[in-house]
Amino acid sequence: MPVLGKTRKEVLTEFRMEELLEAARKLFAEKGFHGATVDKIADAAGVAKGTVYLYYRSKRAIYWAALERGIAAMIEEVQTQVDAEETLEGKIRAFITIKLCYFERNRDFFKIYISEFGSAFTHPVQIRKRFGDLYLRQARVLEALLREGIKRKAIRSIRADTAALAISDLTRGIITQRLLGWSKGGVESDIRFIFDLVWKGIAAP
Amino acid sequence: MPVLGKTRKEVLTEFRMEELLEAARKLFAEKGFHGATVDKIADAAGVAKGTVYLYYRSKRAIYWAALERGIAAMIEEVQTQVDAEETLEGKIRAFITIKLCYFERNRDFFKIYISEFGSAFTHPVQIRKRFGDLYLRQARVLEALLREGIKRKAIRSIRADTAALAISDLTRGIITQRLLGWSKGGVESDIRFIFDLVWKGIAAP
Amino acid sequence: MPVLGKTRKEVLTEFRMEELLEAARKLFAEKGFHGATVDKIADAAGVAKGTVYLYYRSKRAIYWAALERGIAAMIEEVQTQVDAEETLEGKIRAFITIKLCYFERNRDFFKIYISEFGSAFTHPVQIRKRFGDLYLRQARVLEALLREGIKRKAIRSIRADTAALAISDLTRGIITQRLLGWSKGGVESDIRFIFDLVWKGIAAP
Amino acid sequence: MPVLGKTRKEVLTEFRMEELLEAARKLFAEKGFHGATVDKIADAAGVAKGTVYLYYRSKRAIYWAALERGIAAMIEEVQTQVDAEETLEGKIRAFITIKLCYFERNRDFFKIYISEFGSAFTHPVQIRKRFGDLYLRQARVLEALLREGIKRKAIRSIRADTAALAISDLTRGIITQRLLGWSKGGVESDIRFIFDLVWKGIAAP
DNA sequence: TATGAATGAGAGTTCATTCAT
DNA sequence: CATGAATGAACTCTCATTCAT
Incomplete structure (x- = not known):
């Protein structure tokens, strides 16, 4: 008997899948x-x-599920928070902040995420592409922001796609540093550092 | 019979090790x-x-040898070229340029390098530490430059260690993009992009 | 409530078993x-x-049921048709004909039948014996005919049991050939071939 | 250092393969x-x-090796003995005799052989074909004899290919009976039985 | 009676490492 | 010093059978 659109079976299935995913x-x-x-x-x-x-x-399917699920959740969170900000500056800062916080909260996921990055070159093309698509999707959230900023002359004329990836790299890098214990500063401090570097680096003169 | 300080045996050993490493x-x-x-x-x-x-x-030992050897060679090359430059700006640009070129020339090595990055979290602590030391060593070349720049007020007051790692991340990131075919620009263009972003981002106002 | 000597339950059970057997x-x-x-x-x-x-x-039980059921049905059909013939020659020809036709009509069953033959040696003794009994039962229909023929001097003095099995082997062989596409002739032609070989082979001089 | 055309390694390899095959x-x-x-x-x-x-x-490869090896050896033995006979009758009798004796001597092989027969229908087409080719090869030895006999009018006009397979079936059948303990007669008696049946069945009137 | 989720023993295969030659 | 045959633990994945619902 379906309840709330889900049968008992579906609920159980979902529960098991989640349980397995977590493990x-x-x-x-x-x-x-x-x-x-x-x-x-x-x-x-x-x-x-x-x-x-x-x-x-x-086994690979579980791995992928974990990866995709995590990235999708991150994108959603990022998108929501970016949308909530009003200024361009605020949006970019939000992008960095949310990603960093998301990974801080989901360290296990970040380790898988970063590991898949490392395997990017040894995987078969189609797998590589699949991950690439996933990764680029989140970068494109940022890319759109940059493009808008460039149009409005708030940001100097740069390659928006490359810049978006670069900012993603910086963010990813700082998280890595944090998780490896290389970064001594607090989260706030790290966010500010990245943002300042980026903003000064891309802002129109 | 020692020749140039090396016995015949040592030469052969070295040769075999090199041969294996390459393969x-x-x-x-x-x-x-x-x-x-x-x-x-x-x-x-x-x-x-x-x-x-x-x-x-x-097997792991071979892997490590390949990794260490590659990083050491890169550091050496970077150090040499950075020293050859006179201005701070030139030195930083050289750091980025040489790393990028080195990896372009040694793609195989880069793939191992990046992959090890991905595994950083799954390895036992001592292995992780060993790679960390290796990685940080090259970052410190840059860190020294930044520290000097900050002292001379050419660079604004930032955390030199974090900044050095950030610039390394940016460089690594752009190479990844290049190898994955995500970056459409030429090497020159990519170098300029990174350098501009960094320099504007860290230069004293 | 029993109907025609069977309860509703029994009918359903039989139906299910049949359904499963077919599948x-x-x-x-x-x-x-x-x-x-x-x-x-x-x-x-x-x-x-x-x-x-x-x-x-x-699973084995289903397999056995399928096998036994098929053989029993075949024996019944063979017996009926053999009885319907009047001459010895006609009866032997009928034996060959009906078996061949039965297997042509029940190819699925034949494949199981032949496969069990192949496994005859790898099964535990009791299973082997069970199949043997089943197989020998149909051969005995023929054996009886041969014995009668020998008594009436229509057939030369041969070992009736061995001859019966040999004729069964020939029949089984020709069906195998047909199903594997090795026999080019029609059913009629194949029947005639076997019968001629057998009849000339066993007939009294 | 090659000895008798075989290196030490080759000898060892052959030994191991044989050892494994036997097991x-x-x-x-x-x-x-x-x-x-x-x-x-x-x-x-x-x-x-x-x-x-x-x-x-x-595992399959071992199985195939065992099967192919066994059939090839049998064919060779059969061919040699058939060639040694002078009369057509002798040759046909030899064919039956040698097969029967070969299988008596190599019971293990026969069980595999017969089992593969049973699987003929469930195997993928290419495997089926491979076994079919192997099986038909030995039948063709006999087929050639029959064809010659037909030409020389010693054998009545029959389909030589079908007859060859039929005689093979008979032979295989009698061995099965022997191994399953269904045949009470001695080897001699069984051979004579089959040969008589066949010869009377195919000889020209 | 009917279900199908859960089980777990066991399959074939791979490969880093060892060691007698 | 060099070999490569031998090892066996460990892997992923399958499937006949059970049992709570």
């Missing part, structure tokens, strides 16, 4: 794709090995 | 750490599998 | 015992996997 | 393809599991 996320983050075994994922999720395959077609 | 670099770059098998590395180097273990203690 | 027969024929999964059998029969086990104790 | 043959015969595990084959051959894969690419 997988933790393990992938801790040990990387190869280090995490399906056995351990099943164990961590509290189910038998075979059960994993009732919900995901392969 | 390994190519394979690690192409297939990643897990995808590259010792069998294939031995094959590519033209020796038997067992021979590999006469020169390196493990 | 199983098709799958076993197509993929062999190991290739056919209980999942697919259940699917093909339009029931859930668990339901299968309400009607059959195991 | 595999026994297990396949006893348990069938699915029942025999690579683990057990390795065990029986006295090597580790991984070693098996140094000599054969897959």
